[in-house]
Amino acid sequence: MILTVENLSVDFATGGGLLHAVRDVSFTLDAGEVVGIVGESGSGKSVTAQSILRIIPANGRIAAGDIRFRDRSVLALDGEELRRFRGREVAMIFQEPGRSFDPIYSIGKSLAETIRAHQPDLGEDEIRERSIRLLEEVHVTNPERRLENFPHQFSGGLLQRIMIAHALASDPTVLIADEPTTALDVTIQAGIVDLLLELRRRRNVAILFITHNLALISSFADRLVVMYGGLVMEEGRTVDVLRSPRHPYTAGLLASLVPFGAHHSQQSLFILSGAPPNPMAPEPGCPFAPRCPLAKPGCREAIPEIRTDGGSRVRCIVEGPK
Numbered sequence: 001m002i003l004t005v006e007n008l009s010v011d012f013a014t015g016g017g018l019l020h021a022v023r024d025v026s027f028t029l030d031a032g033e034v035v036g037i038v039g040e041s042g043s044g045k046s047v048t049a050q051s052i053l054r055i056i057p058a059n060g061r062i063a064a065g066d067i068r069f070r071d072r073s074v075l076a077l078d079g080e081e082l083r084r085f086r087g088r089e090v091a092m093i094f095q096e097p098g099r100s101f102d103p104i105y106s107i108g109k110s111l112a113e114t115i116r117a118h119q120p121d122l123g124e125d126e127i128r129e130r131s132i133r134l135l136e137e138v139h140v141t142n143p144e145r146r147l148e149n150f151p152h153q154f155s156g157g158l159l160q161r162i163m164i165a166h167a168l169a170s171d172p173t174v175l176i177a178d179e180p181t182t183a184l185d186v187t188i189q190a191g192i193v194d195l196l197l198e199l200r201r202r203r204n205v206a207i208l209f210i211t212h213n214l215a216l217i218s219s220f221a222d223r224l225v226v227m228y229g230g231l232v233m234e235e236g237r238t239v240d241v242l243r244s245p246r247h248p249y250t251a252g253l254l255a256s257l258v259p260f261g262a263h264h265s266q267q268s269l270f271i272l273s274g275a276p277p278n279p280m281a282p283e284p285g286c287p288f289a290p291r292c293p294l295a296k297p298g299c300r301e302a303i304p305e306i307r308t309d310g311g312s313r314v315r316c317i318v319e320g321p322k
C-alpha cells in the first residue's frame with residue numbers, strides 16, 4: 001500500500017462555529033491503482049485531498065487520524081521532507097487549468113521553472129529537452145513551437161494536459177486529480193481520462209480521482225469511495241459497488257445515472273430528492289437519514305459504524321444489497 005488515510009477528521013473554524021468537513025475517513029491507494037472519490041458538492045472530497053498534501057486552508061485543522069505514505073506519517077513530515085513529499089511523491093492537478101497558469105509566462109518558461117525546482121542541476125538545453133518530452137508525453141503536438149506560446153493561446157483541454165505535464169515533471173508515485181475534467185466538454189473529458197490511464201499503464205502511477213460524476217469515474221476506477229456529509233458511506237471494488245450497492249445513497253446515485261458519454265449530458269446528475277446535510281448543524285445519527293428511503297428510527301440515534309458487507313465497506317445499519 002503506498003497511501004493510507006486512516007480515520008481522518010478535519011474541522012474548520014468559521015464565524016458560525018466549528019464545521020466538521022471530513023469525519024472518520026479511511027481508504028487506501030495501492031501502486032498503480034485508480035481510486036475514485038465520488039460525492040456531491042460539499043461532501044468533503046477536496047478537503048480530504050488537501051489533507052493528504054497538507055494544504056488545507058489556514059482555518060482548518062486535522063482533528064484526528066493519520067495519513068501514511070509508505071509507512072511514514074505524512075503528518076510528521078516537515079521542512080525539506082514535506083517539500084519533497086509534495087513535489088516528488090504526490091502531485092496534484094486541479095479543476096480549472098486556466099487559473100493555475102500565470103498569464104505573463106510562456107508555457108515553456110513555467111514548465112522550465114517546475115522542472116528546475118525538482119532538478120536544479122539541469123542546464124538550459126536539458127530543461128528544454130525535458131520540457132519537450134513532457135509535452136510529447138501528454139500529447140501536445142508541435143511541442144517545440146508550443147513552448148513559446150502563452151496560456152491564453154491554448155484550449156482548456158490542452159491546458160489541462162500541460163498541467164498534467166507539470167505534475168509529471170517530478171515523476172510522482174501518486175497523482176491526485178481533483179475534478180480535472182469538470183470544466184471541460186464531454187469529448188475532451190474522455191481524452192484526459194484516456195491520458196491518465198495511459199500514464200498509469202506506462203508509469204505505474206497511482207491515481208486518486210475526485211469527482212461528483214459517478215458515471216465518469218465508474219468507467220475506469222478500480223475502486224470507489226462514496227462520500228456523503230464528510231463521511232465515507234461505501235467503499236469497494238467498482239464492479240461490486242455498481243453491481244450490488246450496499247448503501248442506499250450509492251443505490252440512489254446509480255438509479256439517477258445518465259451513462260457517461262450520453263449525448264444530452266456532461267455529468268451524471270444527482271437527482272435524489274432532498275438536500276445534502278448542513279455541515280454546520282449535522283443531524284444526529286446517519287446524515288443520509290432525511291433522504292433515505294430505508295430510514296428507520298434507529299438510524300437517527302448514532303452515526304452508523306463502517307462495516308464489511310459483501311466485498312465492500314459500508315456505513316449503514318441495514319445489511320445486504322440495496
Ligand SMILES: Nc1ncnc2c1ncn2[C@@H]1O[C@H](COP(=O)(O)OP(=O)(O)OP(=O)(O)O)[C@@H](O)[C@H]1O
Pocket residue numbers: 012013014019020021039040041042043044045046047048057058059060212279
Ligand atoms: N476554508 C474553509 N472554511 C470553512 N469551511 C470550509 C473551508 N473549506 C471547505 N469548507 C467546507 O468543508 C466542506 C467540504 O468541502 P470540500 O471542498 O471538501 O467539498 P467537495 O466535496 O470537494 O465539494 P465540491 O464538489 O463542491 O468541490 C464544505 O462544507 C465546505 O464548505
Ligand code: SF4
Pocket residue numbers: 247248249286287288289290292293294295296299304315316317318
Ligand atoms: S443507516 Fe439508516 S438512514 Fe442511514 S443509510 Fe442506512 S438505512 Fe438509510
Ligand SMILES: [Mg+2]
Pocket residue numbers: 045046047178
Ligand atoms: Mg471539491
